[in-house]
Amino acid sequence: MSKDKVAGNLLIIGGNEDKKGKCKILKRFVEMAGGRDARIAVLTTATEFPHEVGNEYRSLFLEIGAEAATVIYIDDRDTANDKNKARNILDSTGVFITGGDQLRLTSILGGSESDAAIRQAYLSGTVIAGTSAGASVMSDTMIVGGDSSDTPKKSHLGMAHGMGLLQEVVIDQHFAQRGRINRILAAVAQNPLIIGVGIDEDTAIVVSPDEKFEVIGSQTVTIADGRNIIYSNISESKPSDPLALTNVILHVLPEGYGYDLKRRMTYICGE
């Protein structure tokens, strides 16, 4: 997706966002989508419980103050090509992609009318939000598997084509809670051009069209920048060999901090 044409914003959530307290992240989404004029489309393709999950989000968005919220049920490729579903997406001011399985999302939506509608909506200014699996699919290459809480190894990483709304980035979610630093480091070692972004639960990044993002929520976002890597054994090692990786730059950012993806620099919001 060419960067020059992007007019929309992304809200990428690390999963398990607050739905009972102040709902800070979900409120921010409704605000970004137009506040009282927000028309939200909830996309439940990732989950195997679309009705429960869809209804919960729909009620929440209406409570928070959106004008309208519709659940768009797409469970197979046939439905993904339904022009009415695509129309519903294009009519919204904000699309919310729920959690579940990121491969369900891409294997059902990829290349369909609904997929095209999400891209078109994004280009024309609609906010696209995703949580958990819905966060992982945002990048062009996404993590679909890999052990957590173990030594970084090549074999830890299962990758696949994502939805490609954000380039040169790899997103991981439930980050600190599931000990996923090894997966982000292995992804960055594979191609240091890619910036690794690990988002904790109840935490999100708000990405603007200028490729800067701001952190919101109660936990932190970990950024792994591999541009200065000197040694790496990722190409010569066997899948079960431990990874060698030197000079990765790491940032841990809570709310109030931001990151410029183009310049690879952190900043304090409002300064």
Next chain:
Amino acid sequence: MSKDKVAGNLLIIGGNEDKKGKCKILKRFVEMAGGRDARIAVLTTATEFPHEVGNEYRSLFLEIGAEAATVIYIDDRDTANDKNKARNILDSTGVFITGGDQLRLTSILGGSESDAAIRQAYLSGTVIAGTSAGASVMSDTMIVGGDSSDTPKKSHLGMAHGMGLLQEVVIDQHFAQRGRINRILAAVAQNPLIIGVGIDEDTAIVVSPDEKFEVIGSQTVTIADGRNIIYSNISESKPSDPLALTNVILHVLPEGYGYDLKRRMTYICGE
């Protein structure tokens, strides 16, 4: 402990080292302690099962080829001041500190005759090895508590005085296996002078008197170097606030790689 006078070597093990297969790390210890001439003192103060743990290591070291191996049982401060125990330590060519609880080690040994003997032995060329809790106590300030696998926060970190055989370093063990990156980052944020060294299970660093270390074993060592940190909120944030930390340099090193603590540089062994 002044660096100029140090003549000994340290073997710092991340816990759970192989005791049934090739015993690579334990063999290296016996080798460093003199091979066929090695006289090993096993210090079981950290563990609450000193007889089981002590006997296991003693048998192993004899099997591997040490000339002699003695278990030194010190379970209270009175015994720690026993001149015979101190003599046993001084008579050895290698001291092995088992795992258990690092605060048990320092609270029982700290300032005793046996503690002094360990330092004196180290200065005169005896190898000091420690695994798990025995690894943590090596530094002057050590980590004694803190949740793993969660967002880095100030409150995650319990620190205490260690045995101080290695300066300006903080060691964490069972590192990847227990998802402890958050603890190392918080320690480095507190004082970026300190280099964070996270050692995985069945992995060790061999520290020479010139303050370089080599990685051995089956997993990896993670190094967090905070010298370039730009933002950090560690001083102003509340204990439960998420940490902000930018520009930490991270290295992940498997066997065959080394690190120069003075120059803060990685190297490939033998190059």
